[in-house]
Amino acid sequence: MAINKVQMQRGMSLSEFTQRYGTHTQCEAALIALRWPEGFVCPACGHRHASSFTRGTLRYWQCSDCRRQTSLYAGTMLQDTRLPLQTWFLAIYLLTQSKTQMAAMDLMRHLGITWRAAWLLKHKLMETMFRRERHKPLKGEVSIDDAYLGGERAGGKPGRGSENKVPFVAAVELHDGRPARVRFDRVANFSFDALRRWHQHALAPGCRVTSDGLIGFEVIGRDGKEHQVTLPPRGKIGTEIAPYRWLNTVLGNLKTGLSGVHHAFAFGKYGHRYLADAQYRFNRRFSLRSLPTRLLVALINTNPCPAKMLRNPAETWT
Numbered sequence: 001m002a003i004n005k006v007q008m009q010r011g012m013s014l015s016e017f018t019q020r021y022g023t024h025t026q027c028e029a030a031l032i033a034l035r036w037p038e039g040f041v042c043p044a045c046g047h048r049h050a051s052s053f054t055r056g057t058l059r060y061w062q063c064s065d066c067r068r069q070t071s072l073y074a075g076t077m078l079q080d081t082r083l084p085l086q087t088w089f090l091a092i093y094l095l096t097q098s099k100t101q102m103a104a105m106d107l108m109r110h111l112g113i114t115w116r117a118a119w120l121l122k123h124k125l126m127e128t129m130f131r132r133e134r135h136k137p138l139k140g141e142v143s144i145d146d147a148y149l150g151g152e153r154a155g156g157k158p159g160r161g162s163e164n165k166v167p168f169v170a171a172v173e174l175h176d177g178r179p180a181r182v183r184f185d186r187v188a189n190f191s192f193d194a195l196r197r198w199h200q201h202a203l204a205p206g207c208r209v210t211s212d213g214l215i216g217f218e219v220i221g222r223d224g225k226e227h228q229v230t231l232p233p234r235g236k237i238g239t240e241i242a243p244y245r246w247l248n249t250v251l252g253n254l255k256t257g258l259s260g261v262h263h264a265f266a267f268g269k270y271g272h273r274y275l276a277d278a279q280y281r282f283n284r285r286f287s288l289r290s291l292p293t294r295l296l297v298a299l300i301n302t303n304p305c306p307a308k309m310l311r312n313p314a315e316t317w318t
Contacts, residue, residue, distance in 0.1 A: 130276035
């Protein structure tokens, strides 16, 4: 069996990570370079000159023009954090260099923090991934399918009507017959209205879409995109059907990874973030070494999200 070069690529080793980001000073210098690569820029007036000072362990800049004070974390997903910067860096390293997802319980043990702090940190990172991926539509040849998170509850409704099942659309962008990028998007249901909102955001104009005949997907063709229906033959598993081989492989890996790592989570409230975690890492799998830096850049370019907002139900494509 041929070696998969993507899976066998070298990432960043723990010893290399520790040498680069083992101290607060190293982490701070790296974050400053990423946030202001050409030098400080005042977020209020755009002035480039400022004086700096330290309050506690946090560094501040005071604009020489408008006198506004700005911390390194202000206006980013790091805002108001009480965790050391090294803890954030190590969490990013663990989440991006792991082959599978990582539970908050594992982060708690690796980072030496409370479970609540680990949960909040993990969800802030996943929310960053979600916002980064949300507005990046798939292009070209795309295979799509309907799927669900969660299973039936004892005494509840059976099948697709189960209260514990959260619907989402799985889509794979194919280049030369192989998967390039994916999207896993929660939807309210598989009605025409919900799937119209979904495909308008998730699929770029000019896509050539293949689906398995779910009635709701007909709206894609009605709205002007090229849509082909390929019904799977009876007795064939998903990975044996050419148009859906990679889609079903990716979808199977996703569900296996979620069930193997997370014993339970609130699918209805947080499912979109766990899907975004898998999507973000899959779409950047060709450059494992650069993943920590790319997530850091996303983190400092994402608006703050306090704990109360993180616990709100997610918006869906309805």
